[in-house]
Amino acid sequence: MTGPRAFRKAPALALFGLIFALLALTFTGFDQLGPLASEQAAAEQVVAADAAVAAPYAPAPKLTAADYPTIAGVNSRVAVWIFAQLHLWFAAFVLAVPIFVFIIEIIGMRTRDKRYDDMAYEFIKVSITAYSLTAILGGSLLFFLILFYPHLFGYLSTIFSESMFYYALLFFAESAVLYIYYYGWHWLQGGIRKWIHLGLGLSLNVVGTCLMLLANSWLTFMMSPAGVDAAGVFGGDTWAAMNNFLWHPINIHRFVANIAYGGSIVGAYAAFKFLTAGSQEERAHYDWMGYNANFIAICALLPLPFAGYYLAAEMYLYSQQMGITLMGGIFAWLFIIQAVLIGTLFLSANYYLWCGMGRSDGAKRYTKYIKYIAIVLVGAFLVWFTPHTLVLTNEELKALGGPHHKILGPLGIMPAKNTAVNVMIIFTALSFMFYRRANKVATVSWVNAGNAIQVALFTAGILNIMFLGIYHGYFTNTVYKVAASIPQVLTTVVVIVGSITLDSFIYKNSKEVAPLHWGRIPGRAMYALFLLAVAFTWLMGLMGYIRSGIRQHWHVLDIMRDGSVDAFTPTLGFAANVVSVAAIIFMAMVIFVFWIAQVSSNKTLPSGYWKE
């Protein structure tokens, strides 16, 4: 079948293409980015000299507890935290959906298979209500910032006045495009109209991405301020403030993570519709939709650890103190929680794949290997999850009983973790390979040799990863340790790309065992999709807390201190509780969104109500 196969390759390729384009743009514009400290200092001197003559911007205000209003007895930090996080979750969702809807629409146009077009439309329909909620939460967040943190907001809005102005105006463009795109879906069909419609989809993505980029610059400014001097006096150049050190790392990480997240939320939608389906056709339809959504989520999940690693590396580069606080200090245990969540994501995604193999009549050939993959994944997860040295103050040391984890210290260092994550990614790709192969019978003459080469490729790749991780991790110095992580990653990429390419040759003109039995999947597999969505949500909440929390007692790092009573860093348990409460509120809102998507097509015919 050309349809599903084309689909499976195209979004993956499109996704990597988009990421590559973004990375290319980043690195070709490299000299525009993160200016050298010396250059920045020189530039600031010039700017400061001009500023002394020209417009007088005030330094960052020094605040005391009295400068923070209390309203209705609400804890301002928790209020802003929850609303910011809710806004982020919905924003991630409404930015992600247009990305894969765009890709799915293209696939529909190429294959002329209407199912894709209908699925794309269904995804957009789900996100329309989410779009309103994103805006409502954004507006509430803005109000709360102004009410609870007026001086901070005053300071930031002075610096970002221009970008905030255009941000506000862009929403007109976003709304206009989205509404025509959605409401005009069935009007703009066929011929040139379909191309216009696709163009609208592209515009929607461009505008949405611009909005994200603008907002990202404000929060990265708070972490890695630029365009202001040491006292916080603005130099007058908004672009300098926007284009700060951490802007692009956050942009990349959020772009990729949004896609993974959006896929998982839509997957949860499909999972629920599957469980409540009334007919075999409906079940088949939502099984298919869930599979596609999960595929999108996994494709974006695979490069995500690297985007995150890049972000953390840039944080270290910007401020070693911030980097050490992040991973070696008080937030280190948070990354253990993160590890548990990522492990959950990987195990969940793989479990869904394994259950899905039942759709194929030919899957029995591969089921015997699954337990080995499961063992490796769990083992890698345990390594991924062990902590190492914790740099803490004396009180914190006393509570922990020492700076090292007693038992598993050696497994806690970065080389071990890099090895573990690369292994997890390779084995997830392997699960995927089995899934893809399950329904095919190769017809080429050299299939045995081909399979042998595949096994050799994977074996060599895994051995190489272990070699780089163990030898360079434990028998060399720090410089080598860090450097060895690059060939490790490249090995993973080579294995994945190589095995996909090789398989495409092995299975050229292959026979189908039988048409896939969409809908033939146990109900418990749907719970893997729910778990994926919930774990993703909670993980995002946790990461959002870390990103904001590592600023500790600063509103703007090293420039504007947090003078409020809430300037202290809370315990991890407290943070986890706030994230959990927010996640429950979010889930309730999402259920509302899904319900609305469905209710609009419900019709009640009240007999005798309307006059004849």
Added chain:
Amino acid sequence: MKQFFTVVAFILLTIGFFAGYSNFGIPQIEPAPPPKEEKLDLGSMTMDQFIALGDRIFQGKGTCTLCHNSLGRAPMLGTIAEVFPKRLKDERYKGEAEDLEAYLVESLVEPSAFVVAGFGKKGTNDAESPMPNVSGGSIGLSEAEVAAVVAYLQDQAGAEVTVEIPTDVDAAEEEEEAETREALADPKAIMAQFTCDACHMINGAGGEVGPDLSKVGAAYDRDYLRRALLQPNAEIAKGFEADMMPDDLGEQMFVTELEVLLDFLVELK
């Protein structure tokens, strides 16, 4: 409908698991509170407050207690009010002070003006003091801070405090009070506190920015190691770079921690 409630229950259970793990599965460490920012407002300070400031500088930034303690590296200062007149008359006195306040200031910024017998640098026959000029280099006390220390010393010695609180606010730096912590007693904890292993390797663990310390006790004596800790740029080991090691450990470590650490290092053979 039943499906709906099952799914909701599953979601709540999952979130509950993550929250539960974060609350009970990992140690609940109370992070240290934000450091207090202290703004010096000399204009409105009382003499008691000024003396207290001098005390804090003496214990902290001034690094005075590193040497002026019962371990005998420097003279004790409690009797200074009684002994100083004799010193002013001593033939070895090279300074120009005529009262206690002037003598104390001079001792801080020109310590070699008079070196108490037996405390001079080795080989100089008590002509040169091992004490640095506190207004320069790594200690860098401002005029106002020197005045505060002098006021403190006069008060400690039981003499009349004759120092005037400077009115020039710019002369005094804003002081940030370090987060209060207790002195650590375990050398490994001290090394963790000051992240020594970020740069130094000991028995295979640690970084490579600085020399390997695994056998440093066999190669160097206690005095060398003390200097290496407090004045790292005094001598750079072969193959390593200057200006890498923090030169303010003396301000950050408690004296007891320094000695504990030295005890540990001299045993590394």
Added chain:
Amino acid sequence: MKGYLLPFVAALVVCLAGFLLLDTAVMAMQGLSLIFQQ
């Protein structure tokens, strides 16, 4: 079995060599050798 073992061994050798080459090249790009030299 023969049709499997030979290609497997051959491919394994080739892949291992290829990966080692990749490792050496990437480490060299970072100014380092593959094997640790102090």
